[in-house]
Amino acid sequence: MVHASEHQLTYVRALDEMTRQNIMDTVELARALRESVRNFLLHLNRVEADLLDTQKALQKQARYSAAIREIEMAILELKFSMTRIKESLDVTSIGKLSSVLINPYNLSEILKRVSLQLPAGLAILTGLTVEDMYVYYTVANVHAVATSTSIRLFIDIPLKAVDRYFQLYQVYSFPFSHKGIGQFVVKDETFTYLAVAENRQFFAIMTPYMLSKCTRNVYTVCPSDVILRTAGEQNCLIVLFLGKMDIVLKKCKRLVLHEPFEPIWIRSPDSSYWVYSLNTPQQVTVQCRTAVPPPASKSNYQLTLQGT
Numbered sequence: 001m002v003h004a005s006e007h008q009l010t011y012v013r014a015l016d017e018m019t020r021q022n023i024m025d026t027v028e029l030a031r032a033l034r035e036s037v038r039n040f041l042l043h044l045n046r047v048e049a050d051l052l053d054t055q056k057a058l059q060k061q062a063r064y065s066a067a068i069r070e071i072e073m074a075i076l077e078l079k080f081s082m083t084r085i086k087e088s089l090d091v092t093s094i095g096k097l098s099s100v101l102i103n104p105y106n107l108s109e110i111l112k113r114v115s116l117q118l119p120a121g122l123a124i125l126t127g128l129t130v131e132d133m134y135v136y137y138t139v140a141n142v143h144a145v146a147t148s149t150s151i152r153l154f155i156d157i158p159l160k161a162v163d164r165y166f167q168l169y170q171v172y173s174f175p176f177s178h179k180g181i182g183q184f185v186v187k188d189e190t191f192t193y194l195a196v197a198e199n200r201q202f203f204a205i206m207t208p209y210m211l212s213k214c215t216r217n218v219y220t221v222c223p224s225d226v227i228l229r230t231a232g233e234q235n236c237l238i239v240l241f242l243g244k245m246d247i248v249l250k251k252c253k254r255l256v257l258h259e260p261f262e263p264i265w266i267r268s269p270d271s272s273y274w275v276y277s278l279n280t281p282q283q284v285t286v287q288c289r290t291a292v293p294p295p296a297s298k299s300n301y302q303l304t305l306q307g308t
Contacts, residue, residue, distance in 0.1 A: 021142045051307055089144070089151075097140040097155060104133040111136065111157075122159045125219060138217045147265065156222045164196035164206060168220060171237060174277040175257055187236070188253040195226075203229045203238050 021061040088098035102110070108130050115124050126135050171192050175184040193211055195204035204226045214222035229235060231242065236252035264277040 024119060055232060068186050092142050092144045092153070095141050095143070095151075097137050097142045098132075099137060101153065104130045107133050107136060118159065122161055125158060125160050132156070139219055158219065162281040164197075166197050166202075169194045169196065169241075172264075172275070173277070174264060175261055176277070178256075181256065185254045189236060193242060196241065200242075201231050203230065203231070203233075203235075203237065203241075205237055 006220045011108065084100050088100035091098040092101065097107075099107075108128055111124060112128050115128065118124075125139065126132050136157055137157055143154040143156075145154065171189065171194055173187045173189055175186040177183075178185045192208060194205040195206060206222075206226070210226070211220075211222075214220050229238060231238065234247055236248065236250050239247040239251060260280070262278075266275045267273075268275070
């Protein structure tokens with residue numbers, strides 16, 4: 001009985017030692033686990049901080065990239081603007097007005113203000129809408145003056161006056177058959193252009209050389225030294241234009257053509273008719289289209305023409 005009790009006591013003591021060791025191991029394990037968790041949390045905090053730093057760096061990089069792209073776009077726009085300004089200055093250097101330096105809207109507003117200051121008898125060439133500005137870009141002469149801070153443009157635009165606005169006619173002298181002498185006669189005129197004022201009270205008689213001094217674009221602008229003649233002046237071209245045939249016979253020189261001349265054919269500006277002068281009969285073929293509904297047909301006719 002005593003032996004059994006001692007054996008049981010030994011067993012209980014061994015069990016207590018084992019339990020105590022297990023508790024110590026558990027405590028040690030808990031301490032190690034706590035230390036591992038703390039280290040893990042510290043490591044996790046460092047990783048999170050690194051991620052935040054990386055995110056901030058990426059955001060900065062994105063901002064830098066966006067800023068660089070904006071700078072690149074600004075540089076491209078600046079290069080384009082400088083190229084346009086250079087081209088416009090090249091145009092200005094030859095005396096023409098560039099729409100880059102003064103756009104059509106601004107030019108229209110400037111000319112509207114100028115038109116209000118014009119004295120009586122003078123007017124702007126044409127309309128002042130933006131659509132009409134191409135005329136002024138064509139006829140304007142520009143002088144540029146550079147200062148330390150700017151470029152000043154002096155723009156010369158012709159004005160229209162009542163007695164200085166003309167329609168220009170080119171004069172053709174056609175030989176015509178004179179029945180009295182049986183030969184062809186032509187009016188001998190050295191001037192080949194006749195400028196007629198709107199009121200038909202003033203005229204200017206010009207040669208090709210005189211016309212070459214004019215600037216010919218949308219409008220033909222001539223120097224102001226052109227001599228004006230009145231409607232009452234007995235000049236051959238003027239009286240011919242006014243239909244004063246009794247004076248034509250006195251004032252127009254005529255030249256007798258003793259030799260055959262080359263046929264002369266001149267088509268009207270609107271291509272609606274021909275003016276001709278022939279010293280021998282010539283046959284021409286006229287093609288006519290029928291006005292009836294399709295199928296349309298063509299008819300050819302032979303005509304014999306002679307004279308003027």
